[in-house]
Amino acid sequence: MSALNEWGMEESMRWYGPLDKVSLNDIRQSGASAVITSLHHIPYGEAWPLEDIIVRKKLIEEAGLRWAAVESVPVHEDIKTRTGRYQEYIENYKISLINLGKAGIDTVIYNFMPVLDWVRTDISYKLADGSECLFYDPVHFAAFDMFILERPGADKDYTEDQIKRAKIFYDSLSSEEKKEFTQTIIDVFPGTKLGLSIDDIKNMLSKYANIDTDQLKAHYKSFLEEIIPVAARVGIRMAVHPDDPPWNIMGLPRIVSCSQDIEDLLAMVDDPSNGLCFCTGSYSPRSDNDLPRMIEQYGNRINCVHLRSTQRNSDGSFYEANHLEGSVDMYQVITQLLKEQARRKSEGRPDWRFTFRPDHGHTIIDDLKKEVPDNPGYTLIGRLKGLAEIRGLELGIIKGLWA
Structure with a gap:
């Protein structure tokens, strides 16, 4: 068994379903053994039918890959504002988790960003x-x-x-x-x-007129109190993705942006199923986020990992850097993740191995000649480069720690 197989993290890539121009075969040729994907055809708020989940899982497995995590089961805006049909949407969310559990999917990534998801200019x-x-x-x-x-x-x-x-x-x-x-x-x-x-x-923003940081955190806590017991019962580990960028925008509070936010949300429902998607690229635009230290503090609740780097600029701007460059000390990040894996393994945790994916990638080489991608940041060659760089760094760290 190679050092990577014995001690390394599970390699995956994000896949956007059958219409994705990056195919499952492309992903398999990258060396990854798993995909992170979602049922994008199902409207936000609707329950995911078991049949649709099984069809997607079969498609992935027939390509020789594993469906490692769902990214994501979206949280409807009504849930975040606790208006409109929010209770119905929470019940639908529970049904989706139950059906995913029946299909053997054990990790679900989601976010609680109000109005807009990740933002770039x-x-x-x-x-x-x-x-x-x-x-x-x-x-x-x-x-x-x-x-x-x-x-x-x-x-x-x-x-x-x-x-x-x-x-x-x-x-x-x-x-x-x-x-x-x-x-x-x-x-x-x-x-x-x-x-x-x-x-x-504008209409979506109006619903947040009286929702400040404390109120949004209260809404988030109410959501977790309902869905985490269901997730725990069906064997699913929830993994909240951090805000991107990790600060308030458009006058809206963002509540998964820093170490204190992590401490707050994990305490809302203190259960292993209430965990983190540790995205280094989303936390890194803030200079006060010490990523290796955050992994040391909260590593036992990390349920999935996104690895990328951003380059912070003095004017508050940032761009997606190469995976081993920019403002993220990827050597220290991966070292801490591998140490956390080893600790879990020594404890006999069945979920000791992290699944990671190289997140975002530059548009390079032949991909520059293609049309503007349907999914910005997710061209194949840039992510393949990032995966190869991370794989090499990881192997070097493993041999240094356990050779």
Whole structure:
């Protein structure tokens, strides 16, 4: 048995289903043994039928891969605001978990980000070597927030200099460029096109008018109190994905952004099924997030891992760096993950091995010649490069620790 097989993490890749231009065969050729995927055709809030889950699982297994985790079972906005049909949607969520458990799926990733999922202001930012990546610029986001969304009070969230530069940027855009820029922010959810408009976003924002950080955390706690007992009963480990970026946007609280947030949410329902998807790229734009230390503190509750790096800039912007570069000390991150695995293994935990996937990737080489990807950040070759880099680093660490 190789050192990677004996001590290493399970390698996986995100797959967006049968319509994904990256095929299951492509993923298998990368060397990964598993996929992380979702049933994107099912509308948010509806229960997942057991039959659909089994069909998808069979398709994955026939390709020689394992369905390692669901990413994700989306949390409907009504649940986050506790308005409308929220109780019905919670019951549907429980049904989905029960059916996933029946099908033998044991890990479910989800997030509790209000209104928008992850946010970038440029999905094809060109780097010096000609490759392209995802980029977040607070000035460009201010332009969206103030002059496109026209959110009341938005000016209070930005400095005078940011507002001035945001206006210059906004005025530089043509009508068509403004439309494209808007869609980049509000409708690039991977795997799903929600067809949202600015009016839709405004309507969603209005439901948060009286919801501050404490209130949103209370809503999250109520959600966990209902679904974690079900998850525990059917053998599912829930894994909350952190906010991306990890700070408040559009006047909305974000509550899974830092170490204190992790401590709070794990205490809401103190159960092994209430755990984390530890995404290094989502936590890393904040300089106060010490990722290796966070793994040491909360490693026993990590249920899935996303590995990527961002490069923080002094102006508050960041871009997706190569997996072993940027602001993340990937050597220390993987070292701590492997030590946590070894600790779990020594305790006899059946879930001792982490599943990880290389998260996001640069658009490089032949992928640059293709159309703009349906799922920004998820071109094949960039992720393949990231997987290979992480695999090599991991093997070196393993041999250093256990040779």
